[in-house]
Amino acid sequence: MLAFIVNNREMKELEYLIKREMDEILHDLNDSRIDHIVKDAMEDRYQVLFNLLKRFASQSEYSKYVRAKKYKCQKKIK
Structure with missing residues (x-):
């Protein structure tokens, strides 16, 4: 287990960077164009x-980023 101490401003910056x-x-x-x-x-x-965002953000903030399902892989059939 690792831990580090951040202040409120640093926590908001980490949240912002993760979201971006x-x-x-x-x-x-x-x-x-990107391969599967x-x-x-x-x-x-x-x-x-x-998972990292869930440690910093409120539930209402991170719930916007929940992935319902993976991307659809569209393979070309010849």
Whole structure:
């Protein structure tokens, strides 16, 4: 178990940074040019960030970032 002490301002900054990174990941998950293997890694990172956000943000704040399901992998069938 690791711990660190942050003040209220630092906590808000961490919350902001995590949310922005999660927004970027959500945006990239909708990009059809990105390979599904990369998207799997992005989903994993998103989950780590979400778990971290739950430690800083209120339930009403982090509930906006709950993922209902993974992205839809659209494979081309030839």
